């Protein structure tokens with residue numbers, strides 16, 4: 262049976278082993294019962310996907326829901342810290358503003374339209390092939406073979422992982438695209 266605590270604070274200081282009232286003696290019964298929001302959550306380690314620093318994250322999941330993201334103190338890179346972007350990555354999963362459909366604004370259009378993914382992919386493929394065909398350079402002004410396409414460039418985002426960047430670079434090289442850059446280098 263749990264020992265009943267004296268109500269009078271001074272008595273608690275004298276009997277709880279907390280004479281300076283810096284710990285348990287300063288707590289009310291209500292605060293003693295409080296538990297942290299993440300107390301019963303499952304913790305998974307992850308890496309912030311936003312930039313090339315790759316800070317370590319702790320993801321707290323409770324009732325199948327992501328409830329908190331914090332810096333991982335065990336990460337040798339970030340040692341428990343996250344910048345404001347990294348601390349807000351929960352919104353990438355749960356924000357009500359998250360987009361699930363392809364948005365398209367046609368030339369001179371004033372509104373965003375929703376496209377199916379298949380239609381958007383077909384449009385991208387058609388434009389890549391057309392631009393490549395129209396801007397292809399086989400030789401330079403001295404007649405030297407160059408076989409390149411200056412009409413298409415790529416600026417990758419920091420959320421791309423190594424494998425995605427690898428596949429993209431292979432594709433661009435196969436297409437003769439030489440202007441390839443990534444935001445993570447900025």
Ligand code: SF4
Pocket residue numbers: 309310311312313314315316339342343344345346347348
């Ligand atoms: S966006 Fe911020 S938290 Fe995320 S990896 Fe970069 S510096 Fe770290």
